[in-house]
Amino acid sequence: MRKHKADKIIALLVIILMLASLVIVYAIGGRVAIANNAANGKNFSETYFFTHHIAIITASIVAMLIGYKISYKFLAKIAKKLFWFSVILCLMVTIFGRLNAPFVTCDLGACRAFWVPIVNAGFQPVELLKICAALYGAYLIRSRKKEGQLESKEFWVPYATIFAVTAVIIGGFHKDLGSTVVISMILASMALVGGVPAKRLFMAGGVLLAAVAVLILVAPHRLARITGWEGDGDSYHLNSSIITFGTGGLTGLGLGNSIQASGYLPESLTDSIFSIIGETWGFIGTTIIIIIFATLLARILRVSERTEDEEQSLFAVSVFAWIISHVIINVGGMLGIIPMKGITLPFLSYGGTGMLFAAFAVGIVIQISGWTKRKEINEDSSSRRGQRRSRYSNSSRRS
């Protein structure tokens, strides 16, 4: 496999999302700050969120570049260590949170982030855990498959361990059902594509359901979320979200005219940013965002399809699963199609760690796209219909 041009469209789409996010945060950040100050006695300046968001996006673009440049082989080699390192970080958040350590931030009894004073921002180790689970999972499948051990305990014990550790620490201690589901999706999608027998997957599915039941018992606020969705009409967040979309109409209220961000819609900057996009840019805006995500996901999937290196292909699948589960859970939740989970919308939601690692992961996918079996499409070709096949010359394949 010879290195060729990487898929710059993926980078472009991600950057478009980031810029849209920046514009929205610029428009509503001040209003959110005022509402937040009034409701919670905080003291945010009106430009606080915008200036932080610029820093986060800059850092994320740098992370994407690092992902693009870093050696995948190196990452694969340290994947296992990295995974356990991130598990320890996640555990430490919980432990220090219980000890009321000042450098851990807790919300509603769930401690999920370290407070990093130098950058004046929170660091959520679960986001690191997501990419590490993907890297380690891909490594496990590829290496065990090579030795024909996919059906033996040599494979499924460590693979199930990744899942179990995630479920206990993220689902149980962090009370973060959304991320638990995302990691489960990452692991399941890689297993499915990687050829793990269906029997095993069904078993895992059963365990997952049991785990969700246990998690609801551990943190009853989830039940309220689900019952709210089931329609006793009392879910304020969902109602506000629907009204936010609804008032946008076809073209939206225009930039800076969001009213819902003034405290009516919870989490306007983070989980609910898609609703604000609906209010600001209307149906046209939301549709464009959906199309961008669909295109981005399709391109990531195509990278996976065309990559010969199975481990890298699996990793691309995991990024696909990662992003699509975030999008489905977030957008579906905001539209009332599925229960709200409290999960971010990749590259759009305000929030540092999630965007940073998602950008890093996409950077790796772009790197992988430079090593596909077929040559990258020449995007400025004026007429490529019907000529697709001829464009991918066999000679570019590795002999």
Added chain:
Amino acid sequence: MVLLFVSTLFFIQIVEHDKHVRDANAMRVKQYELLAKRGEVYFMDGAENVSPAIMNERTWTVFVDPNYIITYGGTNGVLKKEKVQEKLTEILGDSLTMGWDKVWADEKNMYVEIAKNVDYSTVSKIKEANLRGVGRKETSRRVYPNGMLGAQLLGFTNAEGVGSGVEGALNTRLSGKNGMLKTVTDVNEIPLSVGDENIEIAAQNGENIVLTIDENIQREAEKVIKKAVVNHKGGISAASALVMEPTTGKIWAMANYPTYDPGVYWKEKDPNVYVNRVTETPYEPASVCKPFTYAAAINEGKLNPDATYLNTGKTEVGDRIMNNAFGTATRNGVITFRKALDYSLNTGSIEVLRKMGDGTNITKSARVTLYNYLHDSFGFGQKTGVELYEATGNIISPNDPSGEGNAVRYANMTFGQGMNLTMLQVAAGFSSLINGGNYFTPTVIAGTYENGELKPVEQKAAIRKTISSSTSTEMRKMLREVRSENGGSGDLPGYNVGMKTGTAETINPKTGQYWSGKTNAGALGYGGSNEEGALPSYVIMIRLDGETLLWGSQDAVPVFTELSNYMLRYLRIEPKK
């Protein structure tokens, strides 16, 4: 999945758009009343300065949301409720208007006012306590910087805008007009500048009204009537005084005693003290009205004041014998009408009425003539048009179908009985009697106070001629003689003071008959410069309601004298020997 999302978005954003806009507005568009500032009221302090009479003070109403406190107290609900209760009791103390049991009685209730008119320092403590579910709302309270001064005149309004005095009668001008603010708000109900729903109509503040009432004269008038009541030790149930400028109709003082504190009017048990008796309580003023009978006859050319008649101490009218007042027997004999007025002989004024007819009988035409003067010209039994609440009073026409306007009644009316008049009606008529015959509508409004400056209202011209200038001059001369016989020695030397006393029989409302052991005492007069042809500067009217027998000359005259001498000094009138 893309299809599902986009179609759901289409449904929410396009199909249901209008519904969501309605729902959103219901939640986010708030309508506020922009409260107009109630106008302030001022007294005059001398001829140019003003002095505050009713001011506004910022106060707060404190309320709690029992529903919030009980619900969101969670498992600690009981504790939280008790914490709020303890803290608020500590801060508000006696200001609490409601028992705590009642406050918490209805768990669904979201708004219970627990204290009103809370001052700034107290409400600041509540703010500092930072109790959730406890709110405060700015209101305004009327304060009376001079305490009880002018209480009945100034009055008060209750929450419904119903009240008494200036506060009640001028409520429309004082209250202004509330504005409206319709706006999209944020979740904390702070107005936002976005959206198409915003409407703002500014409030029109009420007018600051300056009264013609002079603070100093008012204070003195209240002082002298109070002194009269106190000195008489229970013999006087109520006293009132009126001071006005006869050449303009401006009222300088309207005093009533007993009185009350309008700042805490709700604490007063007897609502009768709210009444401004000068304008609202008609009575029979008695002999203070005799000059009107004389003036009518002189003006008609029917009476020469120096002519004489035989005073036998009594006279026959219809089937009645009418007597002079007790103690005037020494005046029996042939006497001039001038003297008859000096000694306040009832036979004299009845004789004057006869002269208005055929000279021997109280004819219909005599009665019609007197009625035309008293009712039409002097304004008895008619509202004066002052800007306050006032009673109409009652005077019976000779053409009254009941036949009550007969000779007996009219004989009584010549000395001020048999008709119900307000002090203001009599004093306003009297002003024209001594000012050259020009009737001015009495007024309490000097102007408005805008940006620290008095904007005076234009002086209104006299609305009618009551008597000729020469009749008026004659009346001043006669009244000055009356005064010299009745307390004139008490006047400061070098001034022209004229006056007529009155001792009125009063009707017992239970029996409809005159009381035998109770009379009212009154005095009505003018004062001013001794310069030839100078018009009087002030008119004073005193009314004392007796629990026993009061006498005009004995009880009302000293009150008149004290107030009159005060006026001569206060107005800095030059004496002239």
